[in-house]
Amino acid sequence: MKYETVIGLEVHVELATDSKIFCSCSAKFGGEQNDHVCPACCGMPGMLPIVNKKVVDLGMTAGLMLNCDINRTTTFDKKSYYYPDLPCSYQTTQWFAPVAVNGLVEIETSKGKKGVRIKQIHMEEDAGKLVHDDWTDSTLVDFNRTSVPLCEIVSQPDLSSAEEVVAYLERLRSLLRFAHVSDCRMEQGSMRCDVNLSVRPEGSNKLGVRTEMKNMNSLSAITRAIEYEVARHIDALENGTEELVQETRRWDDIKGKSFAMRNKETAGDYRYFPDPNVMPIVIDDEWFDKIKSSLPEFPEVKKSRYVEKLGLSEYDAEQLVQSRALCDCFEEACEVCGSPKDVVNWIISDCMKVLNRKQMTLDMLDISGKALGELIVLVNDGKVSRMNAKKILDAIFEGEENPATYAEKQGFIVSNDTGAIEAIIKSVVDSDPKSVQDYKSGKEKALMALFGKCMRELKGNCDPQILKKLLLECVEKA
Amino acid sequence: MYLKELECSSPCVALDDLILTTNTPTTAGSKMLENYESLFEAEVVTRLKQAGYSVKGKINVGEFGVDLLGETSYFGAVVDGDNLVGATSKVMSDVDAVIGLDVNGEQRRSASLFSFCNLKPTYGTVSRYGTIPVVCSAETVSITGKCPNCVEKAYRAVVGHDDKDGTSHRVESLDKLDQAKEIKKVGVLTAFLDKADESVKDKVQKAIDMLKNNGVEVVEIEDETLLLAKNAWNILMSAELCNNLSRYDGIKYGYRTPNYKTIDELYTNSRSESFGEFIKHVILFGSETLSTENYMKVYDKALRVRRVMVEKFAELFQSVDAVLLPATSKSEYKIDEVKANKFIAFEENLFTAPASITGLPTVTVKGVQVVAPAFSDYKLLDLARKVR
Ligand SMILES: [Zn+2]
Numbered sequence: 001m002k003y004e005t006v007i008g009l010e011v012h013v014e015l016a017t018d019s020k021i022f023c024s025c026s027a028k029f030g031g032e033q034n035d036h037v038c039p040a041c042c043g044m045p046g047m048l049p050i051v052n053k054k055v056v057d058l059g060m061t062a063g064l065m066l067n068c069d070i071n072r073t074t075t076f077d078k079k080s081y082y083y084p085d086l087p088c089s090y091q092t093t094q095w096f097a098p099v100a101v102n103g104l105v106e107i108e109t110s111k112g113k114k115g116v117r118i119k120q121i122h123m124e125e126d127a128g129k130l131v132h133d134d135w136t137d138s139t140l141v142d143f144n145r146t147s148v149p150l151c152e153i154v155s156q157p158d159l160s161s162a163e164e165v166v167a168y169l170e171r172l173r174s175l176l177r178f179a180h181v182s183d184c185r186m187e188q189g190s191m192r193c194d195v196n197l198s199v200r201p202e203g204s205n206k207l208g209v210r211t212e213m214k215n216m217n218s219l220s221a222i223t224r225a226i227e228y229e230v231a232r233h234i235d236a237l238e239n240g241t242e243e244l245v246q247e248t249r250r251w252d253d254i255k256g257k258s259f260a261m262r263n264k265e266t267a268g269d270y271r272y273f274p275d276p277n278v279m280p281i282v283i284d285d286e287w288f289d290k291i292k293s294s295l296p297e298f299p300e301v302k303k304s305r306y307v308e309k310l311g312l313s314e315y316d317a318e319q320l321v322q323s324r325a326l327c328d329c330f331e332e333a334c335e336v337c338g339s340p341k342d343v344v345n346w347i348i349s350d351c352m353k354v355l356n357r358k359q360m361t362l363d364m365l366d367i368s369g370k371a372l373g374e375l376i377v378l379v380n381d382g383k384v385s386r387m388n389a390k391k392i393l394d395a396i397f398e399g400e401e402n403p404a405t406y407a408e409k410q411g412f413i414v415s416n417d418t419g420a421i422e423a424i425i426k427s428v429v430d431s432d433p434k435s436v437q438d439y440k441s442g443k444e445k446a447l448m449a450l451f452g453k454c455m456r457e458l459k460g461n462c463d464p465q466i467l468k469k470l471l472l473e474c475v476e477k478a
Numbered sequence: 479m480y481l482k483e484l485e486c487s488s489p490c491v492a493l494d495d496l497i498l499t500t501n502t503p504t505t506a507g508s509k510m511l512e513n514y515e516s517l518f519e520a521e522v523v524t525r526l527k528q529a530g531y532s533v534k535g536k537i538n539v540g541e542f543g544v545d546l547l548g549e550t551s552y553f554g555a556v557v558d559g560d561n562l563v564g565a566t567s568k569v570m571s572d573v574d575a576v577i578g579l580d581v582n583g584e585q586r587r588s589a590s591l592f593s594f595c596n597l598k599p600t601y602g603t604v605s606r607y608g609t610i611p612v613v614c615s616a617e618t619v620s621i622t623g624k625c626p627n628c629v630e631k632a633y634r635a636v637v638g639h640d641d642k643d644g645t646s647h648r649v650e651s652l653d654k655l656d657q658a659k660e661i662k663k664v665g666v667l668t669a670f671l672d673k674a675d676e677s678v679k680d681k682v683q684k685a686i687d688m689l690k691n692n693g694v695e696v697v698e699i700e701d702e703t704l705l706l707a708k709n710a711w712n713i714l715m716s717a718e719l720c721n722n723l724s725r726y727d728g729i730k731y732g733y734r735t736p737n738y739k740t741i742d743e744l745y746t747n748s749r750s751e752s753f754g755e756f757i758k759h760v761i762l763f764g765s766e767t768l769s770t771e772n773y774m775k776v777y778d779k780a781l782r783v784r785r786v787m788v789e790k791f792a793e794l795f796q797s798v799d800a801v802l803l804p805a806t807s808k809s810e811y812k813i814d815e816v817k818a819n820k821f822i823a824f825e826e827n828l829f830t831a832p833a834s835i836t837g838l839p840t841v842t843v844k845g846v847q848v849v850a851p852a853f854s855d856y857k858l859l860d861l862a863r864k865v866r
Pocket residue numbers: 020023024025036037038039040041042
């Protein structure tokens with residue numbers, strides 16, 4: 001018999017805010033344990049939640065990027081359960097009126113294009129972290145992550161294979177990063193995923209028994225987990241190896257197996273009810289329009305614009321739309337220098353080299369596009385040599401924002417004083433009669449040696465073409 | 479009008495033990511928080527100090543403020559002979575005001591029994607920042623004094639917007655406090671009088687006479703709808719209390735049992751050994767009301783009753799400027815009788831629930847409560863001066 005797999009995902013992404021959802025503590029990743037805490041996010045009595053408006057901005061942005069309807073009145077609710085990493089023993093989340101509902105995300109796999117429906121997106125606070133201390137054989141709590149804002153994106157069960165799940169997650173990541181909603185770094189836990197999966201005979205309209213795997217945090221582990229779980233379900237259906245039950249399972253990527261979690265850890269009544277301390281948030285037209293108008297172009301729209309309007313190659317355009325920061329840098333630089341092809345060359349060759357040296361990838365590029373554009377102008381106008389331009393680029397990577405002033409300070413501006421250049425050439429030529437002789441007897445390389453010496457004397461501040469011309473003239477005369 | 483000013487010349491207050499202070503414990507009357515010291519003080523405390531008040535001390539409250547008159551405090555009930563009297567009555571002569579958190583009407587009962595003046599302000603006019611959260615949708619900082627002037631002076635010190643409280647009214651809304659309508663016509667809720675004993679009816683009659691003598695028109699209102707507030711209130715109160723008290727788990731602060739091996743034992747034993755019997759009942763009841771099975775049947779219905787109560791008051795305020803009702807069913811509580819009836823606070827709050835559930839301002843004076851539209855706080859105090 002043939003089977004089909006039905007998968008729905010719950011994806012958590014950490015929102016890119018500076019501070020936590022209900023207090024002013026830092027929401028940054030890392031820090032010493034319990035450094036980013038205050039009485040509010042430690043669950044001490046008397047502190048009241050004040051909603052971080054940026055969280056709602058990003059929740060709406062996520063909703064609009066995923067083609068959702070925005071609930072113009074959105075509310076926060078409390079979800080109760082006891083766990084030591086949850087200081088109030090309730091999590092503030094959205095249950096009755098989430099910020100966004102009814103979305104659609106288009107994905108592309110080897111089988112073609114497909115739409116995945118989004119059920120809802122809700123905003124909520126993250127929990128802390130338990131740390132086992134071997135020294136005292138006890139479990140300690142780190143509240144740094146408590147109340148860091150999250151969005152949970154709940155899909156409908158529209159996915160049917162690991163390939164589709166990966167395509168969907170990559171698409172979410174691309175859209176959310178483009179809109180600066182989240183940096184979606186699975187390895188740092190800022191994007192996590194719960195996989196709900198069931199298997200049924202092909203063509204059946206009745207869903208099979210559903211199992212859930214929680215907190216998956218790498219695409220390859222997700223792929224392996226889905227493949228394992230599908231095989232387990234089919235085996236159970238065909239051979240009766242086990243009875244499938246609706247349950248939460250833990251994926252052990254090292255053992256390559258999923259395990260049932262004890263029912264106690266998963267069962268429970270969350271006792272949702274509206275949080276009386278957070279007034280309903282009313283999103284008026286002004287607020288809505290502000291978010292709507294700040295949305296970025298979708299990556300594929302940008303790409304085709306780059307190709308069709310700016311004349312980039314498909315390959316170059318594809319490289320750029322990997323990240324919003326890269327696109328912003330590119331567009332800013334184009335605005336300054338007016339030469340998209342030059343900019344993309346600078347980014348993909350010169351910037352790439354610097355990134356490689358720093359063991360970073362292209363999507364991590366974070367330099368001022370304006371500065372890059374100005375540098376390109378300096379080079380194209382012949383004001384600095386390519387050699388010195390690379391040094392200026394290094395400075396831009398270090399945060400230099402004004403290449404022209406920097407070049408001047410460093411003495412990188414190409415001299416226009418041909419008299420001075422000729423004087424230096426003459427002294428170099430006079431001091432090396434052997435090379436002159438060699439050149440004249442047909443050894444082309446000898447001229448390159450002289451050229452190099454001159455360039456060094458000039459500290460690179462000379463247009464190579466002009467230098468070559470003047471050098472030839474001088475050598476001919478000698 | 480402000481002749482009483484002299485009596486209030488050296489202002490000092492007592493705080494009930496639901497108001498957080500630094501350097502002294504804030505216990506909420508519970509063993510759970512027996513040694514709990516807050517890292518920050520309540521906004522009302524800061525504002526009182528800025529207005530020149532000094533804090534003379536903290537006073538006992540019933541465990542998390544939900545009982546009748548402090549009888550469930552881990553530190554013992556405050557009695558006078560056979561009578562349960564509560565802590566406020568013992569300190570009132572030494573301070574200008576007692577600042578407490580009105581969770582379930584205790585301060586109004588106390589003011590009623592001892593003829594103090596109490597203002598339960600409009601919900602959201604005084605910051606709840608730094609008050610131990612119990613029933614967040616309704617509880618308000620409340621002020622008890624010997625006279626309306628003392629109360630008004632302390633209220634003026636604490637009223638105002640606070641960015642640290644998301645339910646605090648905006649500054650523009652607070653302007654309504656000065657624009658509220660004068661109370662010229664009061665309606666007596668006879669349905670509540672029928673539930674009170676003769677001594678209380680007598681107090682009500684005296685209050686009515688004084689109002690009439692001072693030119694206030696008094697009419698009777700026969701409407702039983704507001705009697706329904708109590709049951710809905712008990713559901714909402716218990717549910718929110720259950721949720722708010724779930725943070726006391728023995729992990730971070732507060733009482734931790736020495737008897738545990740597993741995390742579940744740590745939770746269960748810490749809570750079982752430190753919460754009192756009444757609070758445990760309220761927690762369990764609240765927990766039930768919020769369960770998936772009961773939410774729509776019980777909790778959501780209570781929310782709908784709350785809306786009906788709000789609408790009923792709005793309808794009554796079409797014909798009168800304020801309504802008058804008793805605050806208690808009787809004029810004294812015997813400690814034995816209170817001890818024998820575990821749920822007496824769930825019954826006596828018949829009188830306090832209507833104002834609690836709607837967040838309306840209430841003044842308790844000369845043994846009666848007067849409830850008026852939101853932001854009528856100063857007008858209620860003006861009225862209170864007329865029944866003196
Ligand atoms: Zn915090």
